[in-house]
Amino acid sequence: MPLDVQLRQAKEAQRQLGNTTTTQRNAVLEAMVALIEEHEDSILAANQDDLQAAAQHGVEGPRLARLGLTREKLSSLVEGLRTVIQLADPLGRGQRWTLPNGLILQQVRVPLGVIGLIYESRPGVTIEATSLAVKSGNAILLRGSREALHTNQALVDLWQTALRKTDLSPDLVQLVADPDRSVARALMHLKGLDLLIPRGGAALIQSVVQEATVPVVETGVGNCHLYVDAEADQEMALHILLDGKMGNPAVCNALETLLVHRNIHETFLPRAYDLLSSYHVVWHGDETVLRLIPDAVPATEEDWAEEYLGLHLAVKVVDSAEEALAHIARYGSGHSESIVTNDYRRGQEFLSRVDAACVYWNASTRFSDGFQFGFGAEVGISTQKLHARGPMGLDALTTIKTVAYGSGQTRDF
């Protein structure tokens, strides 16, 4: 079906959804919970088809891993759906005030309208992002990757069944299935689309941000740093490093660069290297690191800026917290940054001066995630400053409208 027809149908359906109650929108999510549990086997079978085809096309490593669904993963997605059901309805809320002339102004939170999502292999997004879109009264056009087509088709079929069961239009959740790249480009220029969210690797996101003429929120490129200060609890720092690098190396909140204060580098770095070497993490170090860690390879300028999304780590020794802050300001992507220190002033200064969506003190960057934050799910993690920043939950899919109740008020006459 042509994209403009999909959009028109989505817009019509969205006008209907905008007038529904919280209960009606939650009913869709509840139906989806039941449908996923009922059709678990067929979802996993569709996913197997995708995995086999991808493997045959030479897809491997983290990319193949992201494509896979398991019973455990499905059950955590269902848990996410249940959390979204429990969350307060974002619609309708807003402050109300009265002008001296008696005009009542009320800010009402309303859906954005029709949201487009361009994403890579992870099919869980088809559940997560859609649950947030539906709960917040929006229609969604899903442009998943070609690799995940069978899984996404199975999941969108279930969403449409859930919508029909609750007397809503299936047009609210649509797959943009044509694998041709020109269709993705057309989505970036689809006049009337209220928001386009790219979710995936740096290349995808940059191409959308640069090409799109519809409103876009830039998400997710995470060149995340861990700065281990001179006053750090080194055991804690090792634990946070391991979690940040190895919890899931393929995602945007994973650690990519380790900065260590010179005063402790001689004790900390060998322990850190030993810890990560059992996971075969390749170190890209500066000169000081190379002297201490013979297996490290020299870091290039590109390494400091790189989002590896794999078993690599850039490592640098800094003379001060100030140098760490300057390094992060220069190479960070504004996603998530962490400091480990027991020094109060350095911790506060790090939180205050790092210009990023999420800044951690004595905790792992891996918490930058809508589910972890308690949003039930996320449509992405915004690394821009306008509209939304950090994990995007329900509120990020709404806008406001001011409605005014008057009794003939005029301003100048």
Add this chain to the structure above:
Amino acid sequence: MPLDVQLRQAKEAQRQLGNTTTTQRNAVLEAMVALIEEHEDSILAANQDDLQAAAQHGVEGPRLARLGLTREKLSSLVEGLRTVIQLADPLGRGQRWTLPNGLILQQVRVPLGVIGLIYESRPGVTIEATSLAVKSGNAILLRGSREALHTNQALVDLWQTALRKTDLSPDLVQLVADPDRSVARALMHLKGLDLLIPRGGAALIQSVVQEATVPVVETGVGNCHLYVDAEADQEMALHILLDGKMGNPAVCNALETLLVHRNIHETFLPRAYDLLSSYHVVWHGDETVLRLIPDAVPATEEDWAEEYLGLHLAVKVVDSAEEALAHIARYGSGHSESIVTNDYRRGQEFLSRVDAACVYWNASTRFSDGFQFGFGAEVGISTQKLHARGPMGLDALTTIKTVAYGSGQTRDF
């Protein structure tokens, strides 16, 4: 001075401002109040220079009017500054919650950073927008029009004096004075600028929205409608029409199109025409209007979409509220729309279904204004849905950052 140097200096100064207290930022505004009152004569003299030069270059009508400052206008701008001083500080606010593992998350509202403003003749903007920028901890680069250069220079000098008096860097408020158009274009591509706001006519706004590669909020094109329903209080409707069209025809919240229900058009339209004809408003009507109002000229397709900003009014008779809603959906610019009716269901439906920043029931669209809304001032009226919508006050110049206080929390290890 080259733009990138201005930006770098503004960024440095902004980092300092971001760490100031509410009291310090208010002190700048208080100093500005005193300086405006002290230097009123020289401000008005600079404005006279601009007005004379503009008149010599053939500027006239609303455009010349927008350029002019008076003692009354200055005193209302000072009143706006005093309101902004009284407003709650937007910075630092944000919800705080604790995850089950004890990780404390705190959303902190922080300044956007450096804001650019491209605006046309109205020099009051140099006071209004800057007051909001400073109060919300931002630096601002002001690109006013060539016509207002003397006035803007005088006002920016006062801002810089106010900053010096309060021990802050004058680089926080800078004029982009070079009148060359290439400089305005360079501002649209100034990497590192956190937000660019175009404020002015449709041509200016469209050129910025289409050309800019920095983040932009689209403001202000207002093709505003008044729909007079069959159940309207006609006296009230006439009053709201007069206010909307003649309060200030040159601004974005002025009325451009009148829609009248067929049931009452024979009584309402002649009275409306008589009322506006004393102000020499030209009517552009549909066929029904032309039959009733002989002096009206035929409305073209362009008239329905036009933001006249002057003494013209498009007028159409509709068969139903539904037709009015469809007309507004087709031609409206998403700024401000108004219905006059005493029918409860039609009023509620209008408020709910019109997709615009501000929707009025029995009141004038002229209230779409930051000062009227109680924001003290505005940096513009957003007609987009992302980030900000409607009059933009302090909150629109901030973003959020999530800071996390941990004790070694990790997610996967």
